[in-house]
Amino acid sequence: MRLIVILILAAFWSEPILAQRVEYTLNMRMDGRHELFTGDSTHIWGFIEIGGFGSEEKLLLPSPTLTATVGDSVIVKVVNVSDEGHTIHWHGLDVDQENDGVPHTSDFVLTGDTFTYRFKATHAGNFIYHCHVTTTLHLMMGMYGSFIVYSNQPDEIYPGGPRFDRQYDFLGSELDKALNDDFMTGGMPYSDEKRHFLLNGLQKQQLYEASKNRIELHKGERVLLRLINIGFDVNDYHFPEAVQAIVYTSDGRPLPEPFETVNLQLYPGERYSVIIETDEDDFKGNIVVNYLKMYRLQYAETNHIGINNDVYPVYIGEQADSRNTGLHIFPNPAINRITVQGLSQDVRSVQVFDTKGAQYLLPINKAGEVDVSRLKSGFYLMRASGSSSLSGKFIKR
Amino acid sequence: MRVFILSLILFFSFSALRSQVKYDTAYLNSGYLHIDHEDIPLALFTESSRFDTVDRVFHASPGETLHLTLYNLLDFDVEVGCDLITETVIVPAGGNRTLTITTQDPGGYGVYAQNDELKYYGLSTVLRVAKENQHNYVWNLRAFDKEANRRISEGNTPDFDAFTPLIFTLNTEAFHVNQMNMRGMVNGNVNDSIYITFAGSNIMHHAPHFHGYHVEIIHSNMENHMIGWSKDSFPLKRDEIITVLLVPHQPGTFPVHDHNLISSTTNGNYPGGIMGMLHIMP
Incomplete structure (x- = not known):
């Protein structure tokens, strides 16, 4: 009888013990600078973690990746130290209306105000947080970041799901330099002419040379790619032939049937979990990420992600501004x-x-x-x- | 007695046959969409001969045959077809023709002008095949370039290479925070089965995003590998019609909007354009 009581109590207590409380405090700011691949810099807005590692001063693009484990209670206190109102929308986390971050249905964090978002991380997967005030502008200015919900087991995609050895996150977005330089006179982001197409806030050789964005993949290993698109265009991923890419989840939910692909398109707001493997010893290659416009899927730009590769592949007569190519x-x-x-x-x-x-x-x-x-x-x-x-x-x- | 039984069988068989046939009408009509202090010319399938900006959406039950009579009030002939049939009809200016459509599986199917310019101009709507007692909503998404519409209205060819849409509509209306798009409202309760059919009616691709909920993609008029997936954001390609099933797990008021956020503006003003709202009661 005593054993039964203990087992019942253990069953009731196990969930609260496993499910932790994750807390963040973020400042909302509008005073950042971000360096572009051209060597220029431009104005950015964003969220900065107070008390977080290495985040004491400088706004980063994208804003810091927030993480939780499935089942966790998440508490995010925001302090608006900027000159405009902001919110956070927890894209894909299916939070309640009060915490949804839409000004006309939820709360609005005015200058000098604080607000505490509370929700539960119910599903493992890849999500986004972003400001939902004048969203076209505030997104283009940089108010976004990834929110990753890990499985209980650190090496599986979701509870009971496939396992992996290593993981990388890639967040696609865009930036319009004219708008970011002066959001009052830079117009709305309709023009493609001055857009910069980013992965993890970086572009072209700037992206390629950042070691944290270079994928390490060896024969026999399974590497998880968390692919996220918060931009206005389609992110069109092409995997190398020698790499087997299997898609397991989309938008934080396991797929009914995982599938192998050489090409994966992420429309705005979509997220995927993809495991890549190779049978080749000493494989070197690149994942090609094209940006396609929502009208006619016209090609706009390309970034490359190196796999075991540190030689940027496209400096073959390519100019700094690749749109000025003449052909x-x-x-x-x-x-x-x-x-x-x-x-x-x-x-x-x-x-x-x-x-x-x-x-x-x-x-x-x-x-x-x-x-x-x-x-x-x-x-x-x-x-x-x-x-x-x-x-x-x-x-x- | 035998004659009586035979009569009963015949009566019920006839009734069953009658219930599988439906008749409907619509008008090919032109007028103006008044948005943000501007008048944008367009043509639509309308309910009556008097122009209004409400898209005529057709409904049928699975297996029903729809005889759709179209009256052309435009001053030129229009060829009209439907995803479910290979035949088209040319509806002469000032005349009428009947399109006969045998429906099959539940879902959303396009009824549209065969000419791409006229389809862009507004002559594209949805035949929703569903049981009548369901929560069924149809959201028709469009992106208009005012200059392209003006050129079509004057009988000229639009320059789609220079396509710059600034007007984005859901059921031919743009969202405004002070005057929400009443044609983009979904009302329901927690645990209801709510079916929303999205139509990508003119020449843009879209990316609808649900706040508060994931939905199951249950049908597309195109080949779509996402059938059966649970999604909060999904591609809606040009000419694609996708039906999703929403079973709300929580009450609340949440937006559904295009996450190509430029489409959530009207003439550059956010929030506007393609945005609907969900009102879910406990």
Whole structure:
């Protein structure tokens, strides 16, 4: 009888013991600077953790990643030390209305005010927190970060789910320098001309060279990628051929059937958990992340994530501003044939490079057409043969 | 006695047959959408010959055959089709034609002009196939470039390469914080089964996001690998019609909006554009 009573009490107590209370205190600020890959810097807003490791002074883009374990009670106290009102919306965490962070249905944290958000982390997975005040502007200014809910077992995606050896988070977003430089006169972020396409707040070689964003993957290991998109465009991930990528969760929920893929598109607000493996010894390669606009899925920009690779792959005549490349390539993506505009009539061939740097010389006819049918599927850079200034990019399907 | 039984069988069979056929009408109509102090020309399927900006949404039960008679009040012929059938009808200016649609599985299906410009201009709506006693909502999402609409209204070809939408609508109305979009309201209770059909009606892709809840994606008019997934944010591609099932676990008032946040503005003002609201009672 005594044993039964003990077991019953243990059953009741086990959940509160396992479920912890996680507390954060965040300041809402509007006085940050962020360095771009061009060497310029621009103005950012964001959240800064008070008392958190290394977060005492400088606003970071994105804001710090907050974490909890499934079942935890989460308490986040925010202090608005900025000149405007803000909130936090807990994107995907399905919190109650009071804690939802939408000004016209929930609370609004005015200058000098504090507010305490309380909710339970009910599902393991990848989530986002962001300001929901004048959201287009406040997001573009940088008021967002990842919120990761871990499983009870630190090496599984969700309770009872697949296990992994190592994990990396990638948060896609965008920044419009004109707007960030002066949000009063910079206009709304409709223009693609001055947009910067970011992963973990970084872009191009700046992203590639940050060691924390370089994936370490060895034969026999399972590496978890937490992919999150808080931007306005589609994040279009292409995995290398030698990497097996299996998608296990989306939006903090296990998929009914995990699936293997070479290409994964994240629309704005979506999140995925993907485990990658390789059978190759000493594999080196890159994950290509294209940014596609929501109208016609037009290609806008590319970032690369290195896997065991520290040589940035695309500095082959590429200019600092890759949009100023001079070549118009269509259709893009292409299947068998592309047309290239912007070349002089005397150009008879183009150089094409894959993401590993392999080079192909392809003939181009007088109509500007290039046969790409023999290329493998993937992302390619093109340079006009004999020219160092004209370059372009295309995707072969 | 035998004749009586036979008559009864015939009567019930006839009744059953009658219940599987439905007749409906709509008008191909043009007018103006008045949003943010601007008049934007467009054309819609409307309920009556008098223009209003409410999209005509068609309903049928699974297995029902819908005879849809379309009256064309525009001054040009319009070819109209539906996702469920391969045949189309050309509705002459000033005339009418009937589209016969045999429905199958529950879900949302497009009824639209075959011409891309007219489809963009507003001639695109939804046939919702569902049981009548369900909570069924249809949200039709559009992005309008005022210049493109003006050019179409004048009989010119729009320049879609320069497409710059500033007007975003849900059921042809934009959200405003002081005057919420009444056509984008969902009312229900905790544990209800609420079906919301999203239509990506013109040429943008969208990314609806639910606050407060995850929903199950249960149907698409396109090939969609997300059927059966539980999501709070999902892609809604151009011309795609997705039906989701919401079973609320908590009460509250929560927005549902496009997370391509530019689409949650009207002429640059946030909140606006594509935003609906959920009102869930205990």
